[in-house]
Amino acid sequence: MVRTIARKELLEMLRDGRFRGLAILVVALSAASFAAGWKHYTDVQRQHVEAQRATRAQWLNQPAKNPHSAAHYGMYAFKPKSRLSMVDTGIDPYVGVAAWLEAHKQNEFRYRPAQDRTAIQRFGELTAAEGFIVILPLFIVLVSFATFAGEREQGTLRQLLSLGVTRRDLFAGKALGVGIALALVVVPATLLGVVALAFTSDFAGLRDDLPRAAWLTAVYLLYFIAFAAISIGVSARARSSRTALVILLGFWFVNSLIVTRAAADIAAWLHPTPSAVEFQKAMDEDLTDTEEMQVRLDRRRQQLMQKYNVQSIDAVPINFSGISLQEGEEHGNEVFDQHYGRIFDTYERQNHTFQLAGIVAPMLPVRSLSMALAGTDLVHHRDFVRGAELYRRDIQRMMNADIAQNAKPGTAYVAGPELWAKVPEFDYELPGAAWALERNHISLLLLVAWCAVAVWFAFHATRQLTVD
Amino acid sequence: MLVSMVRHEWRSLVGEAALWIVVALFTIALGYGALTGVRWVQFQRNAIADTQQEEAERFRRHEGEIARINRENATVSAFSDPRNPDAVSRSLGTRYAVLPPTPLAPVAVGQSDLLRSYFRVTTDASEIVLAATELENPHRLLAGRFDLAFVLVYLYPLLIIGMTYNVLSAEKEQGTLVLALSQPVSLRTFVLAKILTRVIIFLALVILLTLVALAMGGVDLGAPDVLSHLILWADAVALYGLFWFGMAALVATLGKSSASNAMMLVGVWIACVVLIPSLLSMAATSLYPMPSRVEMIQAMRVASDEANEEGSRLLARYYEDHPELASDDTQQAMNNFNMVRVAVTTEVDRRVQPVLRRYTEQLEAQQQIVAYARFLSPAILMQDILNDVAGTGTWRHREFLRQVEAYHQRWRNYFVPLISQKRLLVDYSGLPQFAFEEEDLGIVGRRVTISLAGLAIPTTVIAAMAFLSLRRFPVTQ
Numbered sequence: 001m002v003r004t005i006a007r008k009e010l011l012e013m014l015r016d017g018r019f020r021g022l023a024i025l026v027v028a029l030s031a032a033s034f035a036a037g038w039k040h041y042t043d044v045q046r047q048h049v050e051a052q053r054a055t056r057a058q059w060l061n062q063p064a065k066n067p068h069s070a071a072h073y074g075m076y077a078f079k080p081k082s083r084l085s086m087v088d089t090g091i092d093p094y095v096g097v098a099a100w101l102e103a104h105k106q107n108e109f110r111y112r113p114a115q116d117r118t119a120i121q122r123f124g125e126l127t128a129a130e131g132f133i134v135i136l137p138l139f140i141v142l143v144s145f146a147t148f149a150g151e152r153e154q155g156t157l158r159q160l161l162s163l164g165v166t167r168r169d170l171f172a173g174k175a176l177g178v179g180i181a182l183a184l185v186v187v188p189a190t191l192l193g194v195v196a197l198a199f200t201s202d203f204a205g206l207r208d209d210l211p212r213a214a215w216l217t218a219v220y221l222l223y224f225i226a227f228a229a230i231s232i233g234v235s236a237r238a239r240s241s242r243t244a245l246v247i248l249l250g251f252w253f254v255n256s257l258i259v260t261r262a263a264a265d266i267a268a269w270l271h272p273t274p275s276a277v278e279f280q281k282a283m284d285e286d287l288t289d290t291e292e293m294q295v296r297l298d299r300r301r302q303q304l305m306q307k308y309n310v311q312s313i314d315a316v317p318i319n320f321s322g323i324s325l326q327e328g329e330e331h332g333n334e335v336f337d338q339h340y341g342r343i344f345d346t347y348e349r350q351n352h353t354f355q356l357a358g359i360v361a362p363m364l365p366v367r368s369l370s371m372a373l374a375g376t377d378l379v380h381h382r383d384f385v386r387g388a389e390l391y392r393r394d395i396q397r398m399m400n401a402d403i404a405q406n407a408k409p410g411t412a413y414v415a416g417p418e419l420w421a422k423v424p425e426f427d428y429e430l431p432g433a434a435w436a437l438e439r440n441h442i443s444l445l446l447l448v449a450w451c452a453v454a455v456w457f458a459f460h461a462t463r464q465l466t467v468d
Numbered sequence: 469m470l471v472s473m474v475r476h477e478w479r480s481l482v483g484e485a486a487l488w489i490v491v492a493l494f495t496i497a498l499g500y501g502a503l504t505g506v507r508w509v510q511f512q513r514n515a516i517a518d519t520q521q522e523e524a525e526r527f528r529r530h531e532g533e534i535a536r537i538n539r540e541n542a543t544v545s546a547f548s549d550p551r552n553p554d555a556v557s558r559s560l561g562t563r564y565a566v567l568p569p570t571p572l573a574p575v576a577v578g579q580s581d582l583l584r585s586y587f588r589v590t591t592d593a594s595e596i597v598l599a600a601t602e603l604e605n606p607h608r609l610l611a612g613r614f615d616l617a618f619v620l621v622y623l624y625p626l627l628i629i630g631m632t633y634n635v636l637s638a639e640k641e642q643g644t645l646v647l648a649l650s651q652p653v654s655l656r657t658f659v660l661a662k663i664l665t666r667v668i669i670f671l672a673l674v675i676l677l678t679l680v681a682l683a684m685g686g687v688d689l690g691a692p693d694v695l696s697h698l699i700l701w702a703d704a705v706a707l708y709g710l711f712w713f714g715m716a717a718l719v720a721t722l723g724k725s726s727a728s729n730a731m732m733l734v735g736v737w738i739a740c741v742v743l744i745p746s747l748l749s750m751a752a753t754s755l756y757p758m759p760s761r762v763e764m765i766q767a768m769r770v771a772s773d774e775a776n777e778e779g780s781r782l783l784a785r786y787y788e789d790h791p792e793l794a795s796d797d798t799q800q801a802m803n804n805f806n807m808v809r810v811a812v813t814t815e816v817d818r819r820v821q822p823v824l825r826r827y828t829e830q831l832e833a834q835q836q837i838v839a840y841a842r843f844l845s846p847a848i849l850m851q852d853i854l855n856d857v858a859g860t861g862t863w864r865h866r867e868f869l870r871q872v873e874a875y876h877q878r879w880r881n882y883f884v885p886l887i888s889q890k891r892l893l894v895d896y897s898g899l900p901q902f903a904f905e906e907e908d909l910g911i912v913g914r915r916v917t918i919s920l921a922g923l924a925i926p927t928t929v930i931a932a933m934a935f936l937s938l939r940r941f942p943v944t945q
Contacts, residue, residue, distance in 0.1 A: 110599045
């Protein structure tokens, strides 16, 4: 019975020109977005790999000079693109791509790609994720709003039920029909994504991305199921197909366009972001705290004199300027950790509120999870910034240690390429899928809850289906 | 006849719950949107005030230090000497170039959350000066703001559709259409009256509510140039609304059921507001892909490495180009470390020009595509107009960047002679200052008028089509 109903449902859709048109549109859009995402990813990744290689070469090719000059010359860290960013570019356009790793200073990541684009991008980018999160639910609404309401209007519902079809079978059959129709669109779209992914990486890369990609697919599927269930439930409850359509379109609009903005606003209102000038001023004040530096240097002097059991700092067998430079770094690092940490914490608190707002709309948890799994959310950005900063600190430590070890007072000390080569290459690994999910467990929980409640609602609504 | 029909339609609409739901939604959305805009402008004003305060405090501190040095005849290191033109030009005496929000800025947040509105200008390369960014949660930049522009571009047409999708079909489905038309009234007058009533209600509602919300938010509606901008804004609101009313009327004349009408109109809405803009954005970035800025960074680094190596040779060449700066004492002129830096920076600027030009050209090309293709979607036109009226769009910011670059040049030109002659500054009162000069009202007006025409022409065509199509409207089947 269930199968017959599902087949009838599907057949009806396939015969409907609107369905065919919509299905083709959705698949074509996702093909286009994957193609564009793939192209963008390969271009940018190539440029960044090339630049990272060049900055390394420049570092190694430095002539003999004082290690501190080398530290000032520094290196650049370029943000690598995650492969799955071709599915969801997330915040990538809105965070900087490069930071200068120099002595004394943690620089911000600068050059946000969004600033190099036209204002039209603020309408939203057509990524595959956008297609799955915004466009596909609309497709679901349009193919399923009339499942029950339409039959009721045509009077066929009375006939069906009089045949002795149970409401449960009816629900299962209809859901199956909608599900297969959805699969006709989703499966080709997903395959396109897999092909695009396979094109960009070797086997090892693909294997690394697999858990993230699998979770991503699961997240989208849960979302589609939730949406389909809500549509079927509303269709069973609504008095007419017109009402069902209006309710579902309203829900779609609020879900995909209103809540992201409203939630981001509320989050920023609860946890305000300071302005750049305010931030810079506070950080500069702490950085130029000379008293604090004096205290630290005195303490280091005392420690060293005690360690080497001498009466004067000049008698210490290592060069104090290296120690003093490093002490300056340590002081700076504390200030940077405090100030940048505060900004990132503010953002993360905002995003936490944003995630909690997922109670109102299923789109928020999906959006968060999608970005997280694609490796393009703030948490991943922060992790990369942290990696780059730790690398900068390593460079400083190595340079300053070399000065302390080898520089002789009163002479101009220079080090050569052997020292530059001792600095390891900058290597950043994207954390695994589990790491990303752990930081988004609220979203995952909310999404599963949405899905469960939606299915329960649909089931319940069909159980109480009325004929008129 | 028309007047009495409008009056009748008005009475029947007032009795409907739907109208009051729309009014309530609109009031809430517009109020909230206005609040977002007002709060954002307040944030920007505070940031600008902070820059001015920081600058003033710094100037006071350094001028006090100059007085102390002169009084005590003290010696200070060149790096922190507030009289040293090199140190002053690069950090101690730098000033902010500020783009103040316009009085109507709360109308649209536009690009102002992405593009920074103040820069601390130094003698560094202008790319470095202009690379500064405002702090903002990138998730919020991605989400966009719930501002008045969002309400007008996205929600306003939906509410129009909600009120208009069944103007004819409902009457037909209820069987009242035949009755009404049995009176001495033509179908055209009948439809016109229905649409006109809604147009009047909507326009009055949107314009009045927005003005009240802005006035309550502290916007001075009487400030100079505000009225002219408001007129452009109101034109845009009216034309954009009329486009959607026209579309609803056209769909209504096809004689389909209410549900079909709703689906068709929502389809047009999604095409205009979601699909066309994002496809267009994709087309622009795919046809003219912007190379990542990392290429520029590398180019600048290579140029500066090479220039630094040439160092004094560049300075010699620099003096050849600027003989007025060379002092008689060649030996001393060539030993001026800070002048070597000036020569090197100038050379780096020269060398990276071609690379920078690629970015500007690519962006220009993207802009060009969008400039032509924006006529495909009234939503893009509307957003453009709103940004322009609010002064938060691309154009005004570009003008700002142009002026900042000119100021940056002025700043350098002021200091180079001082550096080359190793003159010391006595106070900071003569340092060049930046003041943004607003674009000419005529230029803004012309830009907006073209976009307005882009709204008016399709609206007229659609209305004419609806008018003609009514002839074939199947009243009785």
